[in-house]
Amino acid sequence: MQLDIQNTDFFQEEPLPATTVLVGFAALASALSLKVPVRDPACVSQKHVRGSRRMEGMWRVFDKRYWPGGSFADHLTFALRHEDIDLLTLKRVFDAIPPQVMIDFITNAPTGNVTRRAWFFYEFLTGDHLDIGDAPTNIAAVHALDPALYFTIAGRLSKRHRVKDNLLGTRAFCPVIRKTPALTDYTALDLARKANETIGHASAHLVTRAASFMLLADSRASFEIEGERAPRSRLERWGRAVLEAGKRPLNQTEIYRLHRILIGDDRFTEIGYRTSSVFLGERDHNNDPIPEFIGARPDDILSLMNGLNECNNRMRSSDLDPVLQAAALAFGFVYIHPLADGNGRLHRCLIHHVLAERKFAPSGMVFPVSSAMLDNIETYQTTLTSHSSPLMNVIEWRTSPDNNVDVLNDTADIYRFFDCTEETEFLYACVQRTIEQDLPREIDYLKRNDQALRQIMNTVEMPNRLAQDLIIFIRQNDGKLGKKRREGTFKKLTDEEITTIETIVADTFDVFPVSNYETDRLNC
Numbered sequence: 001m002q003l004d005i006q007n008t009d010f011f012q013e014e015p016l017p018a019t020t021v022l023v024g025f026a027a028l029a030s031a032l033s034l035k036v037p038v039r040d041p042a043c044v045s046q047k048h049v050r051g052s053r054r055m056e057g058m059w060r061v062f063d064k065r066y067w068p069g070g071s072f073a074d075h076l077t078f079a080l081r082h083e084d085i086d087l088l089t090l091k092r093v094f095d096a097i098p099p100q101v102m103i104d105f106i107t108n109a110p111t112g113n114v115t116r117r118a119w120f121f122y123e124f125l126t127g128d129h130l131d132i133g134d135a136p137t138n139i140a141a142v143h144a145l146d147p148a149l150y151f152t153i154a155g156r157l158s159k160r161h162r163v164k165d166n167l168l169g170t171r172a173f174c175p176v177i178r179k180t181p182a183l184t185d186y187t188a189l190d191l192a193r194k195a196n197e198t199i200g201h202a203s204a205h206l207v208t209r210a211a212s213f214m215l216l217a218d219s220r221a222s223f224e225i226e227g228e229r230a231p232r233s234r235l236e237r238w239g240r241a242v243l244e245a246g247k248r249p250l251n252q253t254e255i256y257r258l259h260r261i262l263i264g265d266d267r268f269t270e271i272g273y274r275t276s277s278v279f280l281g282e283r284d285h286n287n288d289p290i291p292e293f294i295g296a297r298p299d300d301i302l303s304l305m306n307g308l309n310e311c312n313n314r315m316r317s318s319d320l321d322p323v324l325q326a327a328a329l330a331f332g333f334v335y336i337h338p339l340a341d342g343n344g345r346l347h348r349c350l351i352h353h354v355l356a357e358r359k360f361a362p363s364g365m366v367f368p369v370s371s372a373m374l375d376n377i378e379t380y381q382t383t384l385t386s387h388s389s390p391l392m393n394v395i396e397w398r399t400s401p402d403n404n405v406d407v408l409n410d411t412a413d414i415y416r417f418f419d420c421t422e423e424t425e426f427l428y429a430c431v432q433r434t435i436e437q438d439l440p441r442e443i444d445y446l447k448r449n450d451q452a453l454r455q456i457m458n459t460v461e462m463p464n465r466l467a468q469d470l471i472i473f474i475r476q477n478d479g480k481l482g483k484k485r486r487e488g489t490f491k492k493l494t495d496e497e498i499t500t501i502e503t504i505v506a507d508t509f510d511v512f513p514v515s516n517y518e519t520d521r522l523n524c
Contacts, residue, residue, distance in 0.1 A: 172307025
C-alpha cells in the first residue's frame, strides 16, 4: 500500500523544519487523514544531519539516509524502529486500513522482529484476529516493548506472534512509561529504604506525631490545589480516608466509598461514576462552556475504569516500581475524570493507595505528596495540560441544552492509551522531596521542639501549650520575646527567666525567624 506523502509545510498546525518531509507516525497520520495528536512527530531532512538526528522544537529531524520509502510498510517499520511507541496513533492507523494491508505486511516478512511486533500490536489494539497462521515456534521471541527503553512487566509470551507481552496494561487501558535518564536515576535512589532509615532513627512516639502532621498537611494541600480551604473537620475526615489507603482492594466499590467520604453532603453531587458530561474551563457571558479539557463520555466510563483497575492489578502483581504504578493509575484516573466532582483529590488519594499497598510508604505514614504538588503548582498544571490540551483538537463537541458539553465523536481511545512519562517524572520528584526533605525536616523539628520544651519547663513550670507559644513568639521575633508579649501574656516571667528561655531557643533552633515550612505547619 503506497502512501500519498504530501510535501507539506505544516502538520498539526505546526510548521515543519525547512527541507524536511514527514516520516513514521506523522506520515501515517497525515496520509490517512487521522484526527490524532501525534506527539514528538518525526521528519526526514533532505540534507545530512550531524549525529544522524536532532531535535528542532517539537520535531525529531532525521538525516536524509533515514528516508524509508513511500509505502505503508516503510513508515510503519520506521515508526516501530526509530520512534517512541505511540499506542493511540497505532490504534487509529490500524482502524483506518483494510485488514488485507496488514496481512500483506506480515506475510512479506513473517519472522521479522518488527513484523511480529506490528502484528502483535494490531491484534492487541484492535481485538481483531487476522487470517494468518501462527508464527513458527522455532524463532526467538521478541519483546513488545524494549525493556532497555521502557518500564515493563514480565508479562507473558504470546505464542501466536512469538512476542512477549510486557505492556503495563491491556487493550482496555494501557499507559506507557519511557526509561528516561531522570526516571532511571529516581528508581535507583531506593527512596523507600531512605524513608524507613529516617523513621528508624526516631522514637515510635515521634514518628506517630510526624505522621499525624504530614497527613493533615497533605489533606489541606489537596483541597488547596482545588482552590478550597476546607474546615478542619472535613480535612480530618478526608485524612482518615487517606490513612486507610491500601487496606482495601481498589475497585469500583472502593472508589465509590472514597468518593462518598470526600463529598460528605451528597444532596447536590452524584456519588460514583457520573452519568453526564464534564469539562474543565470557563463559561462565556451566555453561560455556554469554554472547555480547556473534556472528560471521557459517560457511556465510556465504566469500560475505561474497568480497564484502569485491570491495568492496576497487572502492575501491582509485578515488580514495577510502586511510584511508576502510582503515576499510571492516578493520572490515568484524572484524565478519564469519571466523577462529577472530586476527581483531583481522589486522583491524589490513589497515589497514597499504591504507595501504601506496595509497602513503599512505612506503615501508618502518608507522604505529603500533595504539599509538594502545591508548592510546584505551575509545574503540576503544566504537566496536566501538556497531555490534555492536544486532545482537545480531536474531540468534537457542541453545547448541550443544559449548557454542558455533548461529545460527538468516539473518544474512548484517547483516554485509553497515553504516554505517562512526564507525569511519572513529576510525581517521582514530589515523592523524592517528601522523603529526602519533608520527612527528615519534620522529625528534626519535633526533636528540637521537644528538647526546647523540656528545658523551658525545667526553668519555669507552665502549661505545655503556653511554653509552645513562647517558643514560636521568640522565633518569630528573631530570638527575642517582644515587648508586647513580655508585658502581656508573659508578664509574670522575670527578666532573668526570659533571658534563659531565649538562650534555650537560640541554642536549640538554628534558624530565625520561623521558616516558611514552620509557618505552613502552624497553619495546619
